[in-house]
Amino acid sequence: MKSFPVKEVLLGAAAAVLAYLGISGVNVLPVVFLAGLAWLMYQSASLRSPSATAVRSPRTVAVPEVRFEDIGGQAAAKKELLEAIQFIADRERIAHMGIRPLKGILLTGPPGTGKTLLAKAAAHHTDSVFLAAAGSEFVEMYAGVGAQRVRELFRRARETARKERKRSAIIFIDEMEVLGARRGSHSTHMEYDQTLNQLLTEMDGIAVDEDVQVLVMGATNRVDMMDPALLRPGRFDRTVNVDLPDREARLAILRLHTRKKPLGADVDLEAIARQTFGFSGAHLESLANEAAILALREGLTEVRQRHLVEAVDKVMLGEKLDRRPTPAEKRRVAVHEAGHALVGEWVDPGSVATVTITPRGRAMGYVRTSPADDKYLYTRSQLEARIQVALAGFLAEELVFGEASTGASNDFEQAVGMARHILHAGLSPLGIVDAENLNRGLEGAVVQQIIADQRELVAWFLAERRPVLEQVADTLVDVEVIDGEEIRRLLADAPPLPPVQGPVLPESA
Numbered sequence: 001m002k003s004f005p006v007k008e009v010l011l012g013a014a015a016a017v018l019a020y021l022g023i024s025g026v027n028v029l030p031v032v033f034l035a036g037l038a039w040l041m042y043q044s045a046s047l048r049s050p051s052a053t054a055v056r057s058p059r060t061v062a063v064p065e066v067r068f069e070d071i072g073g074q075a076a077a078k079k080e081l082l083e084a085i086q087f088i089a090d091r092e093r094i095a096h097m098g099i100r101p102l103k104g105i106l107l108t109g110p111p112g113t114g115k116t117l118l119a120k121a122a123a124h125h126t127d128s129v130f131l132a133a134a135g136s137e138f139v140e141m142y143a144g145v146g147a148q149r150v151r152e153l154f155r156r157a158r159e160t161a162r163k164e165r166k167r168s169a170i171i172f173i174d175e176m177e178v179l180g181a182r183r184g185s186h187s188t189h190m191e192y193d194q195t196l197n198q199l200l201t202e203m204d205g206i207a208v209d210e211d212v213q214v215l216v217m218g219a220t221n222r223v224d225m226m227d228p229a230l231l232r233p234g235r236f237d238r239t240v241n242v243d244l245p246d247r248e249a250r251l252a253i254l255r256l257h258t259r260k261k262p263l264g265a266d267v268d269l270e271a272i273a274r275q276t277f278g279f280s281g282a283h284l285e286s287l288a289n290e291a292a293i294l295a296l297r298e299g300l301t302e303v304r305q306r307h308l309v310e311a312v313d314k315v316m317l318g319e320k321l322d323r324r325p326t327p328a329e330k331r332r333v334a335v336h337e338a339g340h341a342l343v344g345e346w347v348d349p350g351s352v353a354t355v356t357i358t359p360r361g362r363a364m365g366y367v368r369t370s371p372a373d374d375k376y377l378y379t380r381s382q383l384e385a386r387i388q389v390a391l392a393g394f395l396a397e398e399l400v401f402g403e404a405s406t407g408a409s410n411d412f413e414q415a416v417g418m419a420r421h422i423l424h425a426g427l428s429p430l431g432i433v434d435a436e437n438l439n440r441g442l443e444g445a446v447v448q449q450i451i452a453d454q455r456e457l458v459a460w461f462l463a464e465r466r467p468v469l470e471q472v473a474d475t476l477v478d479v480e481v482i483d484g485e486e487i488r489r490l491l492a493d494a495p496p497l498p499p500v501q502g503p504v505l506p507e508s509a
């Protein structure tokens with residue numbers, strides 16, 4: 001049913017009145033001009049208004065259901081956050097002591113580490129309403145729109161809290177670096193700066209005696225890009241680091257995300273936690289989900305360890321590729337990966353978990369290692385060992401086929417990167433260097449020397465272990481995947497290595 005056309009009737013009536021006045025000899029031109037102008041302004045306002053009122057309806061949840069217990073690991077972040085939000089819980093005492101309220105907390109860390117979860121848990125813990133928006137939603141072509149959205153967001157927060165009869169509201173802004181980038185860093189227009197200024201104004205306006213206490217929680221991975229004014233006391237007072245989970249934390253997250261999944265008796269989540277160094281919480285959630293899908297596809301009613309193991313690879317490297325390599329390519333990849341695996345075992349016994357030549361994502365094959373512990377610090381010999389592992393694929397191909405292929409360029413990048421790391425960390429024969437002002441030629445020469453030395457050592461080792469290398473490669477061609485245990489068994493059966501014939505490393509260059 002069409003509603004009564006009030007607008008049209010009014011316009012018609014106005015036109016009739018004007019026509020009558022015109023006929024009666026009244027000068028109606030100024031009126032017509034003003035009406036036209038008013039109409040134009042109305043049109044442009046209505047064009048803008050849909051976006052102007054948005055942070056496209058901030059995603060409001062009355063009070064989120066997420067609890068701190070639902071977040072695995074992040075013990076330090078949780079503790080800091082809990083302390084910080086005590087300010088909201090204890091408002092009367094804070095006001096009594098004359099302490100200014102905590103207005104902003106910045107959560108920094110890589111994507112998928114649980115920053116949104118932490119903000120939601122903070123809202124749950126403090127019984128606050130929760131509004132989420134992303135920095136990019138504030139950025140528009142039109143001047144003033146971003147600033148208006150910021151105002152609107154704060155207004156909505158207070159209004160929603162009142163409506164829900166809550167005394168506090170948490171505003172969560174993801175991608176904070178978009179909204180909070182250093183002022184003047186956007187050369188094209190001043191819009192960003194206006195938006196940021198509005199945020200600062202709103203934050204400055206937060207007072208302890210308001211009926212609704214507002215807390216802003218920003219999330220970013222680029223705290224270095226943020227405008228210093230945002231990090232000053234009274235704005236984002238606290239910065240909480242939300243890092244990638246370590247092994248224990250990964251285990252905790254895996255436990256959380258497999259809580260509601262039927263797990264087989266053979267499932268060993270600790271082993272999965274060991275193999276997932278560098279995974280974020282979001283990766284682990286996806287891993288648990290993928291494993292359950294794999295089990296379901298097989299028609300099983302419980303998730304087995306092999307599903308989890310396959311899910312690790314899947315999350316790491318994307319879906320299995322349909323493209324199959326030719327038999328010649330397959331053998332080359334097998335030799336290449338066998339090289340990585342044998343040298344991997346040589347420099348760090350027990351570290352190889354599995355080797356496979358099943359292509360996934362962009363990798364044609366890969367060796368997965370499970371180091372005993374997460375590593376953050378490396379000595380020179382440890383870095384050299386990693387260079388050796390990186391070079392091993394190329395050198396194994398060279399040994400077996402007489403020449404290597406293009407499959408190793410990524411390995412070289414790694415090897416060069418690590419050699420440079422040795423140099424810049426002051427661990428090369430040059431000693432401590434100023435990386436910024438280092439002579440390029442000299443840098444290149446030292447990097448090359450480091451790599452050449454490792455190359456010689458690895459070539460010697462592979463030649464000595466050629467029978468095992470070929471054996472592992474043959475098995476790979478056959479069954480496409482080989483376990484670390486199997487490789488260790490083959491190596492243990494091999495005759496002992498003669499004394500190293502590699503280079504005597506020079507003490508000084």
Ligand code: ADP
Binds near residue numbers: 113118256280283
């Ligand atoms: P961020 O905001 O840091 O990008 P999120 O909080 O949005 O990350 O996390 C995305 C998803 O990843 C969550 O919904 C959850 O399933 C999972 N996740 C991330 N970190 C954790 C964690 N520490 N514990 C449990 N699940 C997590």
